[in-house]
Each structure stands twice: as structure tokens, then as C-alpha cells.
Amino acid sequence: MAVEEAFRRQGLGEAVNSMRTRSRSDGTVLSVMHASLPYLGRAGLKCYLSSPQGTKFLVVLFDLKDATPLAVMGADMLGRYRTGAASAVATKHLYRRSSARLALFGAGRQAITQVQALQTVLRIEEVRVWSPNHSHRTAFASRLNEEGIKASPADSPGAASANAEVGSTITSASSPFLGDRDVAPLSHANVCGGNNSRHSELAPDAIASFESIFVDDLSQGRIEYGDLLKAASAGKFSWGNALELGSVVAGKASPKGRTLFKSGGVALEDVAVASLLYDKAARDGTIRPGEFSFS
Numbered sequence: 227m228a229v230e231e232a233f234r235r236q237g238l239g240e241a242v243n244s245m246r247t248r249s250r251s252d253g254t255v256l257s258v259m260h261a262s263l264p265y266l267g268r269a270g271l272k273c274y275l276s277s278p279q280g281t282k283f284l285v286v287l288f289d290l291k292d293a294t295p296l297a298v299m300g301a302d303m304l305g306r307y308r309t310g311a312a313s314a315v316a317t318k319h320l321y322r323r324s325s326a327r328l329a330l331f332g333a334g335r336q337a338i339t340q341v342q343a344l345q346t347v348l349r350i351e352e353v354r355v356w357s358p359n360h361s362h363r364t365a366f367a368s369r370l371n372e373e374g375i376k377a378s379p380a381d382s383p384g385a386a387s388a389n390a391e392v393g394s395t396i397t398s399a400s401s402p403f404l405g406d407r408d409v410a411p412l413s414h415a416n417v418c419g420g421n422n423s424r425h426s427e428l429a430p431d432a433i434a435s436f437e438s439i440f441v442d443d444l445s446q447g448r449i450e451y452g453d454l455l456k457a458a459s460a461g462k463f464s465w466g467n468a469l470e471l472g473s474v475v476a477g478k479a480s481p482k483g484r485t486l487f488k489s490g491g492v493a494l495e496d497v498a499v500a501s502l503l504y505d506k507a508a509r510d511g512t513i514r515p516g517e518f519s520f521s
Contacts, residue, residue, distance in 0.1 A: 227311060227314075229308055229315055231498065232495060233312075233475040235265050235494075238472075241262070244259060246421070246491075247259070253277065256275050257275075259493035260497075268290060271285070272285045274301070283300065283304075285304060285496050308499045309340075310343030311343050311499070312416075312418075312489045314347045317347055317392060317414060318347040320438070324349060327350075328344065328394065330353055330386070331357075331386060331395040331397060332395060334362070336418070341370065341375065354378060354387070356383050363380070364379045383403050384408045387412055391411070392413065392414050395428070397420075397427055399420070399426065400420075401426065402428055405431060405432050406429070417488045417489065421491055422452065423455050426453045428453045431462060434463060438482050439469075440468065440471045440474065440485065442487075442491070
């Protein structure tokens, strides 16, 4: 898969990922992140503006050979799928088993792509869904059942994780809702909600309960990943013990014990997926190479 190969190349030192930067003004935030993937012959950037009226996402894709701008793509759905794909890559390389019961924390727009992506690397035996909104978790569980995935809503985070082997968090929580007892059953956790220092889904004691902790980008994590920053401040976690996921995908490191992957979203994922979509559109005749594509 495109995202897996991007992480492998990052681990081999064959891809350049530049962390997100933000410009804040008058209630708006412009976020920009970029990456160069020489193995694809592509480079690109993702930018998005958040305002009280919502957030709009764009990816700009370039040809490295001659600096040709290849495409400008809408990147809302792209972002949802690449976030799910990152969880799938982490689960494949860190959990390393063929089946699991899944605890899903969050029932918003990105929840479905977590399940869909994890299905490509796991036989999901059952999904227990928790959301602070009762109607949201009930509706989402019903949707999964309609799609042939055994699922049920959970009344608490602990009830969702009971008997589960894998968990994925995909919420906008600013205060942790998972403690060490809640995550104790999990062999592997994907922590995907929030990409700034104010957001946090796992309490410091929950972070401390995992033997191996991986991130998508260490430089970005030290600034943005609230769960890990709060755990480090509480003396429950050391950045010196964290590794990038790419190191495992490239075969340079091995996970030990219970594993956690903190995903904040990185540009190399966006450029890899945008390049995949561009090539597919060119093959299908949807676009003509060398011309901008707006979607």
C-alpha cells in the first residue's frame, strides 16, 4: 500500500517529511506541511485553513524531475483515508496477528475509515464503539452491522476495550478519557485524535502502561502530540524511548510488549496517497498528465 511504502522509505532515509507549521490570525489557523518522495518522483504540500465556518483542505502535487505542478486536489476525504491507512500500517507491523476484537473510540467522520483500513490487515471479529454521544455510537454500530461487521455500542470507554486486543481512538477530546485500566486489555493501540498540544485522549498512566511507543514523526510529535507531551511532563514517558513507525516498517527496529502508535498525520502520507490518486486518474483518462486536476 502507498502509505506503508512511504513509511518504509522514511525509515530507510529515502523520503523527506517536513513537519506541520501554523499561522494564526483573527480566529483562523492556516496549517502547512510538505514532503518529498524521490522514489515516486513526486513532492507536494498539504495546506488547510480552519475558521469558525469550518476547515478546507488542499494538496498540491509536483513532479520532481522538472518541477511541473501535476495537480491540486481537495484533501478532506484523502486525509480521512490516509489516517486510517496509517493505523493499518501500524497495526500490521506492531500487533502482527491476523485477527482481533476492535475497540473504537469515536464515531465521527474519520471513524469509518479506521475500520475499513484495519479490515485490510486484520480479520475483525467484533467492534465495540464508544462515543460520548449515545446516539452517535448507536448509529455507528448500526452502520457497521449493516455493512456486515459485527458491532455494538459501549456505554463507557472501559466497556469498549473489555476483551479487545486492538484499539483506535479518533476523537477531538481535549481531556483524557482513557486511563491505564481502560487500555489494560489492549495489545496495541492507535491514538489518532488531535494533532496539537492541547488535545489528549490517553492519560499519562495509560501511556506509561505500553512498553513500546511509536510515532509517525518524532520532530512533529515533540511539539504537537498532547498525549505524549503530558505524559512526558508527568514523568510517565521519555521521548528517548519513542521510535518512528518507519523504523519498524523498514526492518530497523522491532516492537516489544504492548505497543502504541500515536498518529498526528504527516505530509509523506498525503503526498503518497495524492500521487496514487493522480496516477490512477491519469490511467483512467480522468485527467491528462501535466494539467491541473481540481477535485
